[in-house]
Amino acid sequence: MPEIRAIPLEGVGEVRPGVDISELVLQATRKKRQKLQPGDILIITHKVVSKAEGQIIPLSSVKPSPATQRWAKKFKLDARVVQLGLNESRRIVRRRNGITIAETRHGFVCANAGVDASNVDGGQSAVLLPRDPDGSARQIHRRIKSRVGFSVPVILTDSFGRPWREGLTEVAIGVAGMKPLRDYRGQRDAHGYRLRVTVDAIADELACMAGLACGKLSRAPACIIRGYPYQRGRGSGRDLIRPAKRDLFR
Amino acid sequence: MPEIRAIPLEGVGEVRPGVDISELVLQATRKKRQKLQPGDILIITHKVVSKAEGQIIPLSSVKPSPATQRWAKKFKLDARVVQLGLNESRRIVRRRNGITIAETRHGFVCANAGVDASNVDGGQSAVLLPRDPDGSARQIHRRIKSRVGFSVPVILTDSFGRPWREGLTEVAIGVAGMKPLRDYRGQRDAHGYRLRVTVDAIADELACMAGLACGKLSRAPACIIRGYPYQRGRGSGRDLIRPAKRDLFR
Numbered sequence: 417m418p419e420i421r422a423i424p425l426e427g428v429g430e431v432r433p434g435v436d437i438s439e440l441v442l443q444a445t446r447k448k449r450q451k452l453q454p455g456d457i458l459i460i461t462h463k464v465v466s467k468a469e470g471q472i473i474p475l476s477s478v479k480p481s482p483a484t485q486r487w488a489k490k491f492k493l494d495a496r497v498v499q500l501g502l503n504e505s506r507r508i509v510r511r512r513n514g515i516t517i518a519e520t521r522h523g524f525v526c527a528n529a530g531v532d533a534s535n536v537d538g539g540q541s542a543v544l545l546p547r548d549p550d551g552s553a554r555q556i557h558r559r560i561k562s563r564v565g566f567s568v569p570v571i572l573t574d575s576f577g578r579p580w581r582e583g584l585t586e587v588a589i590g591v592a593g594m595k596p597l598r599d600y601r602g603q604r605d606a607h608g609y610r611l612r613v614t615v616d617a618i619a620d621e622l623a624c625m626a627g628l629a630c631g632k633l634s635r636a637p638a639c640i641i642r643g644y645p646y647q648r649g650r651g652s653g654r655d656l657i658r659p660a661k662r663d664l665f666r
Numbered sequence: 667m668p669e670i671r672a673i674p675l676e677g678v679g680e681v682r683p684g685v686d687i688s689e690l691v692l693q694a695t696r697k698k699r700q701k702l703q704p705g706d707i708l709i710i711t712h713k714v715v716s717k718a719e720g721q722i723i724p725l726s727s728v729k730p731s732p733a734t735q736r737w738a739k740k741f742k743l744d745a746r747v748v749q750l751g752l753n754e755s756r757r758i759v760r761r762r763n764g765i766t767i768a769e770t771r772h773g774f775v776c777a778n779a780g781v782d783a784s785n786v787d788g789g790q791s792a793v794l795l796p797r798d799p800d801g802s803a804r805q806i807h808r809r810i811k812s813r814v815g816f817s818v819p820v821i822l823t824d825s826f827g828r829p830w831r832e833g834l835t836e837v838a839i840g841v842a843g844m845k846p847l848r849d850y851r852g853q854r855d856a857h858g859y860r861l862r863v864t865v866d867a868i869a870d871e872l873a874c875m876a877g878l879a880c881g882k883l884s885r886a887p888a889c890i891i892r893g894y895p896y897q898r899g900r901g902s903g904r905d906l907i908r909p910a911k912r913d914l915f916r
């Protein structure tokens with residue numbers, strides 16, 4: 417059983433709208449210890465991808481509705497950020513205590529539809545989720561493959577809260593080059609017993625691992641995971657979204 | 667920024683009721699590459715702790731109620747396993763399609779109150795969660811500290827499902843020797859901006875990382891995480907359970 421390593425990718429340059437993220441990543445990996453190897457997985461926080469794709473909204477351009485202004489005032493929130501979250505939502509799941517849990521257009525359920533104004537542009541702008549996180553991951557995956565000559569799966573991440581448990585954990589919102597779920601059903605464990613009802617959210621666990629290596633306070637927006645025997649395949653971040661008919665919590 | 671490693675602990679002996687888990691772990695770590703070092707964190711799947719503590723129930727001893735028998739028959743489940751889950755629950759959160767999401771006596775919300783009959787004793791027994799996962803973690807932490815001479819935080823894990831997302835991820839149910847949550851509120855990021863509303867569930871992310879290294883099919887019930895700059899402190903698995911008054915989903 418090999419060990420698994422999370423190697424933060426240092427030296428990724430400033431991300432501005434229009435830059436090619438795969439190029440920034442490749443430049444950073446030229447440093448010796450960070451060189452990409454076959455078997456590596458690349459985890460990237462979605463925020464740099466959103467920035468590169470211009471998914472940044474100046475808050476001065478947002479006009480909150482009167483209802484949003486009242487709600488924001490009551491809970492001491494920035495009404496423009498709340499309004500952006502509503503704009504990005506296709507369904508409100510819960511709304512209480514100043515917290516809006518919403519389903520995004522992609523189908524992700526998270527706080528404020530993934531709209532985040534902290535840590536961006538001195539609080540003058542908000543970052544949205546990428547329009548098509550799987551498409552963004554596939555593009556980065558393709559470009560890196562064409563340059564290094566082998567497939568490096570790409571996972572784009574965000575930090576989501578969860579019902580019943582405190583604290584945020586990282587999740588995968590875009591996936592390319594690997595299967596995000598591992599299905600053990602029908603397989604046998606080390607003792608020869610058949611495993612039942614066991615599907616692991618590998619891509620989310622990889623996102624968590626990268627979250628530990630990069631951290632909120634660091635400058636590393638990406639991380640290499642080395643040593644995890646992932647399953648090749650098309651895969652998609654949507655595979656991790658539970659279909660409505662199997663969802664006990666809607 | 668250092669890299670983080672997950673090193674599966676191989677060679678942990680057979681776990682029978684009454685064995686000392688800390689002793690089994692220490693024996694396994696005597697192998698050179700697995701030697702414990704200051705800064706290491708020890709992640710242990712709760713199943714071996716439950717076994718050691720005798721939290722194994724022969725299914726032949728369980729008498730399901732008539733209602734449980736009807737429900738189990740309808741969904742082709744083992745009524746004895748369903749009954750054990752109900753016995754271990756203090757609140758039923760959802761019950762549909764043969765799935766019971768319950769709050770355990772500890773306060774964890776998970777499928778069948780954490781009762782698991784797969785992968786145990788050829789399906790003739792079920793494993794319950796440890797009675798006091800924090801207490802178990804503290805005992806292992808204390809014993810290992812007294813033997814190696816430094817503190818190695820201990821996290822006990824289980825695999826939980828989640829609303830809205832497919833697949834299981836590992837979570838921390840017992841913690842000793844470190845803070846399971848990292849609170850960034852009021853701190854500044856690499857760009858000098860103050861971070862808001864950001865608390866990370868570090869212990870859950872460490873559990874996920876260990877889950878990748880150990881895997882469902884392997885024989886490694888424990889894992890060393892090396893290189894993560896954890897925060898010392900008392901910490902508890904209960905810190906990760908959201909209090910009822912802050913819970914939007916009850």
